[in-house]
Amino acid sequence: MAHAAGAHAVHEAPTGFIRKYIFSLDHKVIGIQYYLLALVAVWVGMILSLYMRLRLAWPTEEFPLVGGVMTPEAYLSLVTMHGTIMVFFVLTTAPQSGFGNYILPIQIGAADMAFPFLNALSFWVTFLSFAVMLAAFFVSGGAPISGWTGYPPLSAVGEVAGPGLGLGQTLWVVSLAIFCGGALLGALNFIATTLDLRAKGMYLMRMPLTVWAWFITAILGLLAFGVLLAAGVLLLMDRVAGTSFFIPGGLVISEQIISHKGGSPLLWQHLFWFFGHPEVYIAILPGMGVVSQILSTFARKPIFGYRAMVYAIMGIGGLGFLVWGHHMFISGMSPYSAIAFSVLTLSIGVPSAIKTFNWLGTLIGGRIRFTTPMLYALGFVSLFVTGGLSGLFLGQPSLDLYLHDTYFVLAHFHMVMGVAAIFGIFAGTYFWFPKMFGRMMNEPLGKLHFWITFIGVYAIFMPMHYIGIAGHPRRYAETSGVEYLGSLQPVHDFISIVAIVTIAAQFIFLFNFFWSLYHGEKASVNPWECTTLEWTVPSPPPHDNFGGHSPVVYHGAYEYNVPGASQDYIMQTSPEKVTH
């Protein structure tokens, strides 16, 4: 704890193994810790989805570790845990806390985060939260079945409503509350670091778009996670203290009268989605930052419309707080409210389109280098557009009334916030791996991984739009028993087979990652010929990043192909004069 004093990485480089790699205060080690936590979490979440696909394609088969044929309730617990783990411990953790922690301080020219001790604390709090979440699998009744959104009364009344709703659900709530604590500490740290620790000359409008994205995401997190925390406390009180915030009166479940009365499940939905919609942008904005960085670098062109990109990030973040009602169109809300939420929702299309067209504008006329990070960045743009377009359907109450709770919604959000954000993480990994670990990842393996994954995710999620339009509800463990769903079964079989192939392809990534750690080609200081500050320091950077002095910044982050310059890019720290 004593080392918290430094505040700006004046803490000495630790020597012991524990202080260096486990309880480190170095933002780079903490960034890698977050990344590895997300890597473990994503495999857990992916294996859960594999089991879901197995159940959907072969409903009567027995699979290892399940113990007989999987029950529909067990299927629901997979749905719940897959969603929760992926949203919180992967999509929130890797792009923001992982890459943000590692790269942000270096990109702004700081020696560390503003509060190194809080930084380490926020990681370990998140780690604890993950452990508590996983514990839900191993308690009596198993993991909860109420979905990642944990809607009451199902999530509030206890195990009388189904397996996993006893201790499992309590652990779920507690885990999320702990997670909120860690996320708030992290957000506070990111904002303070960006505001107060920028190097000389690093004006706001010179910051790389990655920094802007992490900064705005941190603001969203600071404002949103407190609300989820409050909602979680209320839910926990309903569960363990006997209050009635969310539980309505007159409930009879499994022939038992529920003694609570007067509460409102809709209250939870409002609180949850006030957090939940910004959360979507917490997952995707860092990916947008990474993609902007990568597209500009490998097109060898300045990012098109830098300021517009910055304002678009702010616009998306700001609007994100005003649209939560579009998750509740079928909750019986006033049609007037629905129209207001709908108009605001559709208006997010404006900043999103600005970003997309600016990305395309960056590419046009560029001398594109098709490296693996570039492929993933292009894949991100593709997925973001595809997933975003279905958002225009769901944002309209009249269409949403039909499509709500169908596979169409599932397809939409998996495309736009799930897989797109994952592509952002892959892009970031292939891009920054040389900086983080001092070695290059294998390019041919990376490209193979990209093409299988890219085609795979389209083959998985495009058909889901169609079965959604055909009226297939979410969360059904099987199509038997509902006549009109029977004809959709072949689509499920197809999706499941593609999913198995795509999941298998992730071993290529895993192999590439760990093989390259030891056997990859040694990385130079700036292998991608990029302009930002992290490419001015050794790979990997020393403990205090800049060797005891602060860099001075002379340029914006996207000086590529500048007429009259000595080479086709100008480092931010280069004093070379540029005439535009």
Added chain:
Amino acid sequence: MAEILAPGKQQDGVGGGGGGFHEGDFGGYGSGPPPGTSRRIYRTGMWLGLLAISMVFLAFTSAYIVRSGLSDDWLPIELPRLLWGNALLLFLSSLTIERTRKALNGGRRAECNHWLAVTTALGVAFLVGQLLVWRQLASHGVYVTTNPSSSFFYLLTATHGLHLLGGVMALLYIVWQAWHYQLGPAKRTLVEVTAIYWHFMDGLWIYILLLLSLWR
């Protein structure tokens, strides 16, 4: 006295409300961040922390207002008069922590210690007062589950109490520093951010009382 109050050797440590810090010295970090950076980031961090806390209470407030209008089972509870006494204690403590801060900045050690002790005592007295309020309500049969209004009463006051407890811990840390003659002007950032936090908890308490008494 001067040597006691001089910035002296660097101290490491973390306080509940503010965290540890070096002031103005970035040991060996020659061309590092300009002087005053440390003070600025701790102030920034504290304000951001207060923003996050505000969001928690905003969410509670919205739940409170919605829940009170939901069904006919809402019976407003009569607020014990002791609550206003507690409010007075907290208000006084805000004044005394300002005296502490000013005395520290002015290098008046005895005065600083005096007001620091008074502030800490007032903080502890407030928490004891809150326990008494809960006991009073319980003795009248008003528990957490008695009515949604009482659920919110306990929720809001307990959440505020927990945050205030954090403030008291920070004050105790400062007392501990003073006890070991390590509280000098070099520690003014620690006292300053703790004071910001403390004033905010004071204001938050007034807000909670107004909410509970006006929105019934």
